[in-house]
């Protein structure tokens with residue numbers, strides 16, 4: 800989705816991305832959706 804968020808763990812990353820999407824974009828994204836997007840970077 801083109802958002803760069805730094806975190807020490809996948810769990811923290813998911814939390815930070817969810818918070819970012821809600822605050823900056825007014826969107827609620829599921830944990831599963833974020834994890835799928837993160838894993839796409841392989």
Ligand SMILES: [Zn+2]
Nearest residue numbers: 802819823824
């Ligand atoms: Zn953003």
